[in-house]
Amino acid sequence: MMPNQSLSFEQGNPISYQDQNDFHHLPDKPEEACGVFGLYAPEEDVAKLTYFGLYALQHRGQESAGIATFEGDQVYCYKDMGLVSQVFNNDILRKLPGTLAVGHTRYSTTGSSLKVNAQPALAKTRLGTLALAHNGNLVNTVELRQELTKRGVNFNTTTDSEMIALAIASEVDSGKDWLKAAISAFELCTGAYSLVIGTPEGLMGVRDTNGIRPLVIGTLNEGTTRYVLASETCGLDIIGAEYLRDVEPGELVWITEDGLASFHWAQKPARKLCIFEMIYFARPDSLMHDETLYSYRLRLGEQLAVESYVEADLVMGVPDSGVPAAIGFSRKSGVPYGEGLIKNRYVGRTFIQPTQHMRESGIRMKLNTLKDVLTGKRVIIVDDSIVRGTTSRKIVKALRDAGATEVHMRISSPPVTHPCFYGIDTDTQDQLIAATKSVKDIEKQIGVDSLAYLSWEGMLKVTGENPNSFCSACFTGDYPISIPEDVKRSKLILENAKI
Ligand code: SF4
Numbered sequence: 001m002m003p004n005q006s007l008s009f010e011q012g013n014p015i016s017y018q019d020q021n022d023f024h025h026l027p028d029k030p031e032e033a034c035g036v037f038g039l040y041a042p043e044e045d046v047a048k049l050t051y052f053g054l055y056a057l058q059h060r061g062q063e064s065a066g067i068a069t070f071e072g073d074q075v076y077c078y079k080d081m082g083l084v085s086q087v088f089n090n091d092i093l094r095k096l097p098g099t100l101a102v103g104h105t106r107y108s109t110t111g112s113s114l115k116v117n118a119q120p121a122l123a124k125t126r127l128g129t130l131a132l133a134h135n136g137n138l139v140n141t142v143e144l145r146q147e148l149t150k151r152g153v154n155f156n157t158t159t160d161s162e163m164i165a166l167a168i169a170s171e172v173d174s175g176k177d178w179l180k181a182a183i184s185a186f187e188l189c190t191g192a193y194s195l196v197i198g199t200p201e202g203l204m205g206v207r208d209t210n211g212i213r214p215l216v217i218g219t220l221n222e223g224t225t226r227y228v229l230a231s232e233t234c235g236l237d238i239i240g241a242e243y244l245r246d247v248e249p250g251e252l253v254w255i256t257e258d259g260l261a262s263f264h265w266a267q268k269p270a271r272k273l274c275i276f277e278m279i280y281f282a283r284p285d286s287l288m289h290d291e292t293l294y295s296y297r298l299r300l301g302e303q304l305a306v307e308s309y310v311e312a313d314l315v316m317g318v319p320d321s322g323v324p325a326a327i328g329f330s331r332k333s334g335v336p337y338g339e340g341l342i343k344n345r346y347v348g349r350t351f352i353q354p355t356q357h358m359r360e361s362g363i364r365m366k367l368n369t370l371k372d373v374l375t376g377k378r379v380i381i382v383d384d385s386i387v388r389g390t391t392s393r394k395i396v397k398a399l400r401d402a403g404a405t406e407v408h409m410r411i412s413s414p415p416v417t418h419p420c421f422y423g424i425d426t427d428t429q430d431q432l433i434a435a436t437k438s439v440k441d442i443e444k445q446i447g448v449d450s451l452a453y454l455s456w457e458g459m460l461k462v463t464g465e466n467p468n469s470f471c472s473a474c475f476t477g478d479y480p481i482s483i484p485e486d487v488k489r490s491k492l493i494l495e496n497a498k499i
Contacts, residue, residue, distance in 0.1 A: 033060070033061065033106075033107055033135055033136065033137065033213075033423040033424060033425070034060055034061045034104060034105060034106050034107060034119070034133075034134065034135040034136075034231075034423070035054065035057030035058070035059075035060030035061055035104070035105040035135065035230075035231045035232075035235070036057075036102075036103070036104055036133040036134065036135045036194060036195065036196045036215070036229070036230070036231050037050055037053035037054055037057060037102070037103040037104070037133070037196065037228075037229065037230050037231070037235050038050070038100070038101060038102045038103065038133065038196035038197075038198065038203050038205065038228070038229040038230075039053070039100065039101055039203070039220065039226070039227065039228040039229070039239075039241075040099065040100040040202065040203045040226060040227055040255045040256070041099070041100070041220050041221075041226040041228075042099035042100075042257075043226075044220070044226070045093075046069055046096075046098050046099065046100060046101035047067055047069050047093045047094075047096035047097070047098070047101055048093050049101070049220075049228075049239045050067050050069075050101040050102070050103040051067065051084065051088050051093055051103070052238050052239050053103060053228070053230055053235040053236075053238060053239055054067070054084045054103045054104070054105050054235075055084050055085065055238065056230075056232075056234045056235045056237070056238040056283075057105055057230065057231055057232065057234070057235045058083060058084055058105055059281075059283060060105055060107070060135070060231055060232075060281070061104075061105040061106040061107035062083055062105070062107060063081060063082075063106050063107050063118075064079060064080065064081045064082065064087070064104075064105070064106045064115065064117075064118035064119075065079065065080070065082065065083065065084045065087040065088070065103070065104065065105045065106070065118070066078065066079025066080070066087070066103065066104050066106075066118050066119050066120050066133075067079070067088070067093075067096055067101055067102070067103045067104075067120075068096075068101065068102045068103075068120040068122065068131035068198055069096040069097060069098030069100070069101045069102075069198075070098045070099060070100050070101070070131070070198050070199070070200055071097050071098040071099060072200060073128045073200045074098075075122065075128070075129040075131060075198075075200075076095065076096045076097065076098065077096075077120060077122060077131060078092050078095070078096060079104075079115070079118040079119065079120070080115060080118065081114075081115050081118065084105060100198055100202070100203045100255075101198065102120045102131045102132070102133050102196050102197065102198040102203070103120070103133060103196075104118075104119035104120050104133035104134075104196075106118055106119055107425065116156065116157050117157045117158060117159050117162075119132070119133050119134065119159075119161055120132055120133045120198070121133075121134070121157070121159065121161050121162045121164075121165040122165070123162075123165040123166050123168065123169035124169065125168075125169040125172035125173055125181075126172060126173050127172050127177075127178065127199070127200065127201070128199065128200035128201075129200070130165060130168060130169065130172075130178075130197055130198065130199050131197070131198040132161060132164060132165040132168070132195060132196075132197045132198075133161075133195065133196045133197075134159075134160070134161035134164060134193055134194075134195050135193070135194045135195075135213045135215075135231055135423060136191060136192030136193040136194055136208065136212060136213045136422060136423040137160060137191050137192055137193075137421060137422050137423040138160040138163065138164070138189055138190060138191035138192075138193065139190055139191040139421050139422075139481060139482075139483050139484060139487050140189070140190040140191065140484060141160045141163060142484070142486060142487075143484075144160075144163050144167065144188055144189065145163060147167075147188060148163060148166055148167060148170060151170050153166050153169075153170055160191070163189075164185065164189055164193065164195065165197075167185035167188050167189065168181050168182050168185040168197070169181075170185075171184040171185050178199050178201055178202070178204070178254075179252070179254060179263065182197065182204060182206070182252060183252065183263070183265040186206065186208075186252075186265060186266075189208070190481060191208065191421075191422065191481060192208055192210070192212035192213050192274075192422035192423045192481070193206070193207075193208045193213070194206070194207050194208070194212075194213040194214065194215040194231065194247070195207075195215075196215075196229050201256060202254055202255055202256035202257075203227075203229070203254075203255040203256075204252060204253065204254055204255070205217065205229040205247050205252070205253045205255070206247070206251070206252045206253075207247045207248065207249050207250065207251060208249065208250070208266075209249060209250045209266040209267075209268065209269050209270065210249055210269075210270050210271070210272035210471070210480055210481060211246075211248065211249025211250070211269070211270075211271055211272060211273055212272055212273065212274050212422045212423070212471055212480075212481075213231070213274065213277075213422070213423060214231055214232060214246065214273065214274075214277055214282065214288065215229060215230070215231060215246065215247040216229070216230055216231075216232065216233050216235075216236065216243060216244075216245070216246050216247070216287075217229060217243075217244045217245055217246070217247060217253060217260070218230065218233070218236035218241035218242055218243050218244055219241060219242050219244050220239070220240070220241045225258075225259040225260070227244075227253075227255045227259075227260050228241040229247070229253075229255075231282075232282050232283060232286035233285075233286045233287040234283045234285050234286045237285070243287060248264070248269065249266065249269040249270060249271055249272070250264055250265060250266025250267075250268075250269030251263065251264050251265070251266075251269075252264075252265050270480070271466075271468075271469035271470075272469065272470060272471040272480040272481075273288070273469065273470055273471065274420075274422065274424070274470070274471050275459065275460070275463075275470040275471060275472045275475075276385075276413075276420075276424060276474065278293055278296055278297075278463065278470075279297070279300065279384055279385065279412065279413045279459070280321055280384045280385055280413070281424070284297060284324055289463065289464070289465055294324050296462065296463065297324035297325050297328070297384075297412065298324050298325070298327060298328035298331070299328060299462040300324075300325045300328060300412040300413070300454060300458075300459065300462055301324065301325030301326060301327060301328025301329040301330075301331075301332070301382060301412055302328040302329065302331060302332040302462075303328075303332075303454060303458040303459075303461070303462050304325060304328070304329050304382070304410050304411075304412050304452075304454045304458070305328070305329040305330075305331075305332035305333040306332060306458075307452070307454060307455055307458055308410055308452030308454075309333050310380060310408045310450055310452075311335075311378070312335050312377075312378040312379060312380045312406065312408060313335070313336070313377040313378045313379070314335065314336055314337075314338045314340065314373070314374075314377045314378070314379050314380070315329050315330045315333070315335045315336070315337055315338070315379075315380040315381075315382065316337070316338055316339055316340045316341065316379065316380070316381055316382070317381075317382045317383070318341065318367075318381060318382070318383040318384075318395060319339075319341055319342070319343040319367065320343060321383075321384045322381075322382045322383040322384050322412070325382045325384060325410075325412035326380075326381075326382035329380065329382055329410060335380060338373055339370065339373065340369060340370050340373045340374045340377075340379065340381075340399065340402070340404075341367045341368070341369060341370070341395070341398075341399075342367065342368050342369075342370060343366060343367055344365065344366055344367070344368070367395065367398070368398075369398050369399060369401070369402035370402070371402045371403060374399060374402040374403050374404045375402065375403030375404075376403060376405060377403070377404055377405065378404070378405055378406040378408070379399055379404045379406065379407050379408070380408045380409075380410055381395065381396070381399065381407060381408070381409050381410070382409075382410045382411075382412060383395075383409065383410075383411055383412070384411070384412050384413060385411060385412075385413045385416060386411055386415075386416070386433060386434065386442070386446075387416055387426065387427060387431075387432060387433070388427065388431055388432070388433055389433035389442060389445060389446050392409065392446045393445065393446040393447060396409065396446050396447045396448050397447060400447070406449045407447075407448050407449055408448060408449055408450045408451075408452075409446065409448045409450070409451045409452075410451075410452055410453075410454075411451070411452070411453045411454060412454050412459075413453065413454055413459055413475070414453050414454060414455060414456045414459060414475040415434030415439070415453050415475065416432050416434055416435075416474050416475065417429075417432060417434050417435045417474070417475065417476075417477065418432070418435070418473055418474045418475070418476070418477040418492070419432070419474065419491040419492065420473070420474050421479065421481075421483050421487060421488075421491065422471065422473075422481070424474075426474055428490075428491045428492075429491060429492050433445070434453075439451055439452070439453065456472065456475055456476065459472070459475075460472070
């Protein structure tokens, strides 16, 4: 292979999920967009460590996975549709040698669910190939595409992530070095982006001006200058790396043989971490603001009990994400905690249609009830959020079928009334049950005796942080990064009249 040539070996044909039956594709929870991972560690098997990092970040995207490694100027990349454990095996990992690696797990929020859109995105430059892994969403893709087209750039995919990679490549090819090129490219990009970028010279970690999506730095092997980047700290823990700190909003870290250098490139950085990362998306064992999200979610439940106590015999969570808040609710209210729903932990995405009878029996593929626990009980069921309400209705019916005499639902976040434009798939506004219905109407629709949501103030208070340091736009419509009109129109269906 000549220097600067990149090797990309791929298998199988693109699978268009849109062509498949979508029974299991319509989410009743917001879906996380992506997980990113990278490390610089010449003495280590970087592909294998990246594999395990991605394995820990699997919850952030289950459609495709990819790893790119760098050995000098040579880039090796493998990506395909599927879970991390389905995409990679030992033979493939052995063919990914190098000193640094970039990894990605994807759930599509822009661009179709096709193999060609899997990441890392590769772009060739005069300084060699770059490999980019992106979590988030740009909101100015139309403008950016026009700008890049003007520069003669050709696109291979429909993703905003490729646009960022090509913007950097275009700046490099105009004569800049990697750092200057990247910073110039970020100035063209508006929206949410946490990036891990591999180059033949070193590894970059970047967060957008508002730090909407998380990105953390860890050290591998104490006393060395080997660094790891990951969307969440659970991606560090799995490979034995120590959490060092977060990449700051508007910061670029540049990791090379000489260690880590930091550049604060944004003019007016602000802290606007997505609050939904803390409520639901990120793993409960991940650290944010120096504590596990499990602890934060316990406090959400305690606050929920303060705000919306109701007499009952049993409080339980919707597994798994509602469980910490249910335990917190129980501790604060004194209502005994118990389990009444058991989750099948081995259910993946399936495109095999359940039978009509199975559909009518509701949610049983994923959750089943404990009849002897529930019979004759007044139950409080705690969940982290309601999006469409379809799953909630099935859960309530299953609890009643199992003998619960009263079902009270408590939600450890406020009503989701607005869609996300920053990398989370929350449907269009008309699909969000709380955007069109009052709490009383939702109560009726999902069939509960009572329904209460956590207040917006309560949700922010228990962070223990400055309430202004979060994005909570899906609860308020107050978007921290302004959204171009054409992008707004695509999702804010109910508010189009006002736009
Ligand atoms: S709109 Fe909601 S889901 Fe999107 S970044 Fe803001 S808080 Fe997170």
